[in-house]
Amino acid sequence: MTASKALKGDGLMIEFKNVSKTFTSGKRKVHAVNDVSFTVERGDIFGIIGFSGAGKSTLLRLVNMLERPTSGAVYIQGVDISKLSQKDLRKQRQNIGMIFQNFNLFNARTVAGNVAYPLKLAGTPKQEREKRVMELLRFVGLEDKAKDFPDQLSGGQKQRVGIARALANSPDILICDEATSALDPDTTADILKLLKNVNRDLGITILLITHEMDVIQQICNKVAVMEKGEVIEAGDVFETFTAPKHPTTKRFVQSVQQDLPSKHILEKWQSNGGETLYRVLFKGDITNEPILSTVTRKYEVDFNIVYGSVQELQEKLFGNLLISFTGDKSAIEQVLQELESIVDIKEVTKDESGLV
Amino acid sequence: MKVDWSNFWPQIVEATGQTITMVVMTLIFGSIIGITLGLLLFVTRENNILENKFVFQVLNIIINIIRPIPFIIFIVAISQLTRLVVGTTIGTAAAIFPMTIVASFTIARVVENNLVSIDPGVIEAAQAMGASPLRIIFTVLIPEALGPLILGLTFVSVGLIDFSAVAGTVGGGGLGHIAMTYGYQRFDGTVMLVTVVILIVMVQLAQWIGNTLSKLVMRR
Ligand SMILES: Nc1ncnc2c1ncn2[C@@H]1O[C@H](COP(=O)(O)OP(=O)(O)OP(=O)(O)O)[C@@H](O)[C@H]1O
Ligand SMILES: [Mg+2]
Numbered sequence: 052m053t054a055s056k057a058l059k060g061d062g063l064m065i066e067f068k069n070v071s072k073t074f075t076s077g078k079r080k081v082h083a084v085n086d087v088s089f090t091v092e093r094g095d096i097f098g099i100i101g102f103s104g105a106g107k108s109t110l111l112r113l114v115n116m117l118e119r120p121t122s123g124a125v126y127i128q129g130v131d132i133s134k135l136s137q138k139d140l141r142k143q144r145q146n147i148g149m150i151f152q153n154f155n156l157f158n159a160r161t162v163a164g165n166v167a168y169p170l171k172l173a174g175t176p177k178q179e180r181e182k183r184v185m186e187l188l189r190f191v192g193l194e195d196k197a198k199d200f201p202d203q204l205s206g207g208q209k210q211r212v213g214i215a216r217a218l219a220n221s222p223d224i225l226i227c228d229e230a231t232s233a234l235d236p237d238t239t240a241d242i243l244k245l246l247k248n249v250n251r252d253l254g255i256t257i258l259l260i261t262h263e264m265d266v267i268q269q270i271c272n273k274v275a276v277m278e279k280g281e282v283i284e285a286g287d288v289f290e291t292f293t294a295p296k297h298p299t300t301k302r303f304v305q306s307v308q309q310d311l312p313s314k315h316i317l318e319k320w321q322s323n324g325g326e327t328l329y330r331v332l333f334k335g336d337i338t339n340e341p342i343l344s345t346v347t348r349k350y351e352v353d354f355n356i357v358y359g360s361v362q363e364l365q366e367k368l369f370g371n372l373l374i375s376f377t378g379d380k381s382a383i384e385q386v387l388q389e390l391e392s393i394v395d396i397k398e399v400t401k402d403e404s405g406l407v
Numbered sequence: 408m409k410v411d412w413s414n415f416w417p418q419i420v421e422a423t424g425q426t427i428t429m430v431v432m433t434l435i436f437g438s439i440i441g442i443t444l445g446l447l448l449f450v451t452r453e454n455n456i457l458e459n460k461f462v463f464q465v466l467n468i469i470i471n472i473i474r475p476i477p478f479i480i481f482i483v484a485i486s487q488l489t490r491l492v493v494g495t496t497i498g499t500a501a502a503i504f505p506m507t508i509v510a511s512f513t514i515a516r517v518v519e520n521n522l523v524s525i526d527p528g529v530i531e532a533a534q535a536m537g538a539s540p541l542r543i544i545f546t547v548l549i550p551e552a553l554g555p556l557i558l559g560l561t562f563v564s565v566g567l568i569d570f571s572a573v574a575g576t577v578g579g580g581g582l583g584h585i586a587m588t589y590g591y592q593r594f595d596g597t598v599m600l601v602t603v604v605i606l607i608v609m610v611q612l613a614q615w616i617g618n619t620l621s622k623l624v625m626r627r
Pocket of ligand 1: 074075076081082083101102103104105106107108109110262
């Protein structure tokens with residue numbers, strides 16, 4: 052495995068330009084992908100999330116022309132791949148590794164045989180091929196399984212073989228269709244770690260699709276949210292997690308970040324004469340400083356953290372706290388004003404808490 | 408009339424040879440044509456690697472027309488074509504021709520059915536790696552379906568032993584002919600018994616070979 056890989060290719064790896072894909076079965080038309088535009092840059096781990104039927108798989112399959120766009124174009128490193136001849140397309144596909152939810156290994160071939168297959172397609176000489184296969188199996192931690200058949204492997208091991216096979220021809224791009232959806236949480240974490248290594252150590256750009264926000268949170272730097280064939284929100288993972296705009300995005304974010312205690316607890320808080328709750332969001336490095344205590348001490352106000360979490364996202368910290376204040380009314384006003392200028396603070400409305 | 412066993416044995420041996428020739432030759436020709444047709448039928452299906460409605464429909468219809476015809480009627484129905492191709496309608500060679508046609512179409516269906524059971528995801532994976540359709544046929548479809556394919560061919564060859572006996576009754580020679588002329592028309596139970604035993608042994612042998620081979624490729 053060479054590190055020089057990281058320098059290959061220009062900035063734009065994948066570019067979707069007004070891409071639509073409509074399936075026609077009889078009289079029924081399904082707009083699986085509808086006017087989608089976004090770009091994946093070199094070095095990205097770009098995640099697409101959406102509920103079942105949102106069009107994620109179709110979108111992914113457009114990247115290597117397993118599905119042809121009805122309109123619009125997909126550019127891979129600047130080339131409109133729908134315009135390639137069959138022969139050039141096959142060559143291009145060797146530059147785009149693909150892994151699948153159900154692994155799709157060749158059952159009649161050994162682990163080594165599976166990994167060797169794409170190398171044979173590329174015409175790699177036998178000796179070099181064998182060396183490369185062992186190198187790849189070592190990378191995914193399966194060198195002792197070379198002679199086994201896929202039906203002798205666990206799900207996680209199968210996906211490792213899938214990854215080794217997809218990386219065989221040193222592609223610039225790796226696309227993953229729900230690569231961890233068939234795996235248990237521990238194995239999922241292992242595979243995600245492996246994908247992160249693929250991105251960081253081999254400089255391979257990754258486009259993955261998932262329905263689990265967890266996966267996005269753990270390895271992606273960019274995210275696009277899909278619904279009914281459209282990309283409804285896209286951007287930096289940290290931005291999207293800390294300030295989701297679309298309701299569907301909010302739902303996905305909430306699936307991994309509980310940002311409110313249960314209604315039961317809130318009701319108890321209220322019936323015990325609890326004060327107004329404020330939500331404070333800390334982003335990035337401000338979290339290192341004792342802002343809350345500094346400001347409240349200044350105005351002689353006390354604060355009480357009722358609920359909250361601090362999470363790491365994209366190697367940055369993100370705090371989400373519910374706080375109440377006790378003290379002089381006007382002093383609290385001043386505290387709020389001063390905090391507003393430093394962090395994101397908002398009153399938790401009755402609407403949000405579900406208490407009326 | 409009593410059968411003279413001293414010169415009857417050589418006749419049995421010859422007839423067994425004829426039956427084996429018919430079955431083996433039909434299996435060879437039928438496999439070549441049938442596997443080709445089966446692959447064609449599969450890859451030209453909707454959404455498959457060489458989707459082609461016209462080719463698929465034509466093949467499909469021909470197979471559906473030929474297969475339900477009872478073999479004994481089929482032999483007679485195409486006897487003019489047999490004469491044209493083989494030069495005669497009597498004898499082993501003349502029996503192989505109609506047997507090959509029927510075997511080809513049967514094998515085509517067996518092959519198609521086995522290929523349909525391959526996970527489409529595996530074919531898609533090969534496509535995504537940049538494999539051409541022809542490459543997929545030889546390096547994915549055939550190897551992935553080989554085990555069941557051998558069992559399917561075994562099933563067909565057992566059926567062919569049956570067909571060869573039918574062909575024997577209408578001039579094809581072989582054990583079917585012996586059984587008919589000596590066993591049935593002259594009411595000789597011993598002859599009947601001998602031919603039946605030989606046929607059973609042949610079927611068992613064919614099944615055993617098929618099972619062993621398929622086990623070998625399926626590693627199970
Ligand atoms: N080959 C096809 N023919 C017809 N309709 C299709 C085809 N492939 C996908 N669709 C339809 O397109 C829509 C999007 O499907 P797609 O598989 O892309 O969704 P998805 O987001 O990957 O869903 P999941 O999470 O369930 O895998 C669905 O309504 C699906 O039924
Ligand atoms: Mg999908």
